Amino acid sequence: MNNDELKQKIKALREAKNAIILAHYYQREEIQEIADFIGDSLELARKAAETKADIIVFAGVYFMAETAKILNPNKKVLLPDLQAGCSLADGCPPDEFAAFLKENPNHQVVTYINCSAEIKAMSDYVCTSSNAVKIIESIPKEQPIIFAPDKNLGRYLEQVTGRKLKLWDGSCIVHEAFSFDKLNEIKKKHPNAAIIAHPESEEHILKLAHFIGSTSQLLKFAKESEYQELIVATEAGILTKMQVDVKDKLLIPAPAQEDNSCACSECAFMKVNTLEKLYDCLKNETPEVKIDSLLSEAALKPIQQMLNHG
DSSP states (O other): OOHHHHHHHHHHHHHHTTEEEEEETTSOHHHHHHOSEEEOHHHHHHHHHHOOOSEEEEESOHHHHHHHHHHOTTSEEEOSOTTOOOHHHHTSOHHHHHHHHHHSTTOEEEEESSSOHHHHHTOSEEEOTTTHHHHHHHSOTTSOEEEESBHHHHHHHHHHHOOOEEEOOBOOTTTTOBOHHHHHHHHHHSTTOEEEEOTTSOHHHHTTOSEEOOHHHHHHHHHHSSOSEEEEESOTTHHHHHHHHOTTSEEEEOOBOTTSSSSSOOOTTGGGOOHHHHHHHHHHTOSBOOOOHHHHHHHHHHHHHHHHTO
C-alpha cells in the first residue's frame, strides 16, 4: 500500500475503534499529517490525560507511551514500535539511579520526563523543558535538589534559576550532535538569522542562541518573532510543523557533526515509527504498553505534580 492508502485505512480504523493518534513534533511528516494531535511532551501528556478515546496510539518514543499509560491505566495504549527508545531514558538505569539517591540523601528529586516509569516512581517531581524552571523555582531555596537525567538541561536550569543542582550524567545524543563550528559558519552566511535552541543542547550551542525553549516554545517564537530567518537547533522533525506555521520565513536546520548520519540532527528512535507500523498496530492492537499497577501508582504522583505546574 502507498501512503495515501495507508492513511485512509488508518482513518477508518481510528473511527471504528474510537482511537486517538498522538504524535510528537519529531515524528515523520506523514505521521504528523495523520495525527489527531501533535505536541511536545507536556502537551501530549495533557492530551493523554483528558482524552475520551478507548485506544491511545502514541506516535513517539517508549517513555511517552508509558506516561500515557500511567495517566490512563484502564485504556489500551499502543506504540507502533517498541524499539522507539531514548538515549536519556536508556542512560539512567533504575538500579544505578537508586544507588545515586542513596549517596545523596535528603534531596528533592526532579526528573525530566525523558526517563522510565521506574525513575519517575523514585521522583518527587517530573518536569518537561516547558515547565522545568517553574518547578525548580517552586522548591524552597534551602532544599537541595537532584536533577536527572539530562545534565545539559540541568546546567541550563542552574543558570536560569541560580540554583545549584546535583546532576545525573545523562544527555540526548540528538542535541549533542550539533556542530559549533558549522553553526558559526551558517550564522556568518545568514547574519540576520536568529538561532533558536532546545535546552537539551550543549552549553556552547546555547551560548550562541538568541532564544532557548521547549519545542512548543520554539514554535511560538518562530511564529511571533520579527526574525525572517531562523536557524533551528533541535530535532529536525519540528521543521514540519514550523514550516506550516511560518510559510514566509526561511528555516535552517542547525548542522550536525561530520560523523552524524545526516546533515541535520534527527532522532533515530523517533524515526523508527512508520505509517505502515502505525497501521499495523492500530489494526492488530499491538504492541501494547503495559505497566505494573504498583509502579504506575508510584509514578503517577510526580507526573501529577508536572501537570499541576502547567
